[in-house]
Amino acid sequence: MINIALPTGRMLQECIGILDQLGLPCSGLAKPGRSLVITEKNCRYLLAKPMDVPAYVHYGAADMALAGSDVLMERNVPLVEIADTGAGRCRLVVAGPENVSSRFSHPWCRINGLRVATKYPNLTSSYFSYQGIGMEIIHLHGSVELAPLLGISDCILDIVQSGETLRANGLTVIEEVAQVSMRVVASRRYTHQGWEMISSIMNKLGPWKGRSYHAG
Amino acid sequence: MRGLPCGFRSIGGIPAERIERARQSFFRVFTSHGYSVLLPSAVQLFGSCWERLSDEIRNRMISLGTPSGETGCLSPDITLASVSFLSAHYAPEERPLRICYGERVFRSPSAPDNTADTFQLGAELLGWDGEGADVELLTLLLRALDVLGVEESFVVIGDVTILSSLLAGLPEQTASALRNALARQSFPAFREIMERAPLPESLRSPLNELPSLRGGMEVLKKASRILPRGCSTEGVGKLAGALCSSGFEERVLIDLSLARELDYYSGPVFEVFCGKHGKPLGGGGRYDGLLSSFGMMGQAIGFSLNLDLILEPSRISPARSSTVMAWPGKLQPDKALSIAECITEFNRTIEMSWVKQRHRSIELARRRNYRWWTDLSEDHVYDLTDGSRREREEWLKEGWSG
Numbered sequence: 001m002i003n004i005a006l007p008t009g010r011m012l013q014e015c016i017g018i019l020d021q022l023g024l025p026c027s028g029l030a031k032p033g034r035s036l037v038i039t040e041k042n043c044r045y046l047l048a049k050p051m052d053v054p055a056y057v058h059y060g061a062a063d064m065a066l067a068g069s070d071v072l073m074e075r076n077v078p079l080v081e082i083a084d085t086g087a088g089r090c091r092l093v094v095a096g097p098e099n100v101s102s103r104f105s106h107p108w109c110r111i112n113g114l115r116v117a118t119k120y121p122n123l124t125s126s127y128f129s130y131q132g133i134g135m136e137i138i139h140l141h142g143s144v145e146l147a148p149l150l151g152i153s154d155c156i157l158d159i160v161q162s163g164e165t166l167r168a169n170g171l172t173v174i175e176e177v178a179q180v181s182m183r184v185v186a187s188r189r190y191t192h193q194g195w196e197m198i199s200s201i202m203n204k205l206g207p208w209k210g211r212s213y214h215a216g
Numbered sequence: 217m218r219g220l221p222c223g224f225r226s227i228g229g230i231p232a233e234r235i236e237r238a239r240q241s242f243f244r245v246f247t248s249h250g251y252s253v254l255l256p257s258a259v260q261l262f263g264s265c266w267e268r269l270s271d272e273i274r275n276r277m278i279s280l281g282t283p284s285g286e287t288g289c290l291s292p293d294i295t296l297a298s299v300s301f302l303s304a305h306y307a308p309e310e311r312p313l314r315i316c317y318g319e320r321v322f323r324s325p326s327a328p329d330n331t332a333d334t335f336q337l338g339a340e341l342l343g344w345d346g347e348g349a350d351v352e353l354l355t356l357l358l359r360a361l362d363v364l365g366v367e368e369s370f371v372v373i374g375d376v377t378i379l380s381s382l383l384a385g386l387p388e389q390t391a392s393a394l395r396n397a398l399a400r401q402s403f404p405a406f407r408e409i410m411e412r413a414p415l416p417e418s419l420r421s422p423l424n425e426l427p428s429l430r431g432g433m434e435v436l437k438k439a440s441r442i443l444p445r446g447c448s449t450e451g452v453g454k455l456a457g458a459l460c461s462s463g464f465e466e467r468v469l470i471d472l473s474l475a476r477e478l479d480y481y482s483g484p485v486f487e488v489f490c491g492k493h494g495k496p497l498g499g500g501g502r503y504d505g506l507l508s509s510f511g512m513m514g515q516a517i518g519f520s521l522n523l524d525l526i527l528e529p530s531r532i533s534p535a536r537s538s539t540v541m542a543w544p545g546k547l548q549p550d551k552a553l554s555i556a557e558c559i560t561e562f563n564r565t566i567e568m569s570w571v572k573q574r575h576r577s578i579e580l581a582r583r584r585n586y587r588w589w590t591d592l593s594e595d596h597v598y599d600l601t602d603g604s605r606r607e608r609e610e611w612l613k614e615g616w617s618g
Contacts, residue, residue, distance in 0.1 A: 192372050
């Protein structure tokens, strides 16, 4: 039996597609109802909040997981990153209104002390402190684009796919922090005990891909 | 008033007894093979640790000022303290040296954990040349895991010189990026660096295959076809082979891409896992280079295990379950204590309860999860699990039975 942690919410559909591509049984995942543990043949799926997925693998409750690279960067849990599936591709960016955007084109001293609203406090802290910039971080759990509109923050650090939401709220991309996509991760233990399974996954996903990120 | 700084723990009661029992069990395995117990200082010199530890641990060192004005840190790694002690206290002719320890190490918490202090069990063997020392240490390690009741434990063996040989001719920046990607265990990042870096064609295939050179002994055959001549797997092969011949073949795996977080390893390295945890329980390896940095020549090998992780899934039961609670009944304290003393001579642990009411004494024994209760003014012992009564003399002769 292999235990696989998956993120709930909109990423779950992407995950089902990946599992299907890998040839893993996943028909029961389409309509999980309120169940958080779904067993299909030799696979047990654990449905968790996206930010909690790495912890389930780290503590050994799950052998493998599908997790966004944004979540992996934010949680910074020591897991083995097996492959980049390329699914759910988007960008992690700093965005803000035009007047803040122009401050980023000047020397860094013009942006020191800016307030950044984000769902990724650790990543944001690491990204700016690596560049020697002191920022005030405002940790929000969603609808981050609201913060500059209401004057709570000067800019945001968030994921963006098409850019529609940013434009609708008068924000523009200032700089790209990292490319984001869905990754296959495994626990250190499972990469030894379940190497056959892992290598078959790597073979099915084709050539390994990878994207580094600039933070830290 | 807050009792403790965030991340630090005082441990008492049953968890403390479990830790102490585990330490004693671990020490028994090693001291019976000539290892002596080391009690290292909880504070080390900051500079000495900074020079020798990896970036990951440096960033987590907890510094403090010493009374003499030096910059110190709470001990982040006991191997360093051990080698420092041995280099200062023993002459070369006194080697080989064997030590074991069970102490706390201190590092700032790293996600998702939130404790700054962990208990480490470990052992170091300095001064024996050849693979005998490596086999001895790993054999005792596996035996200790059994004694500690760690289920489904296994070791993964690698050799850091394999990666070093492969990277030897590359520009430092590329070599370092590849090494870091493997240490971070990110295969996509490792692959991406390989694709971008100007690598000689002869290196592409071995580096590409390196992360997949893991599994049982058959990996060594595969490696001999893939790795260039300079990359010897002989050390790993002999070590893994000797452990398999010693009856541990089900518990030995090989990973030729294994890169430990500490920079001081210079030969075979290993990590220890068990069935319950995703992360390693600990690990170790050969650190001849570290030894020479302390002015000592020769071979050294050691390991450390995270005792907090070991105790979670293990079968080690709290010592108190075998304790008998003794109530003096109608006896005067001196007479009661004298009978209690006789009971302890039979290797029984006893706790006196001086309450006046018999039922309150029994309640207390139950709350403490004790199995046995006795009224010292009578000749019986009661088993609180089923309420049965036994003759005390007969019970004492039976010996310890949990």
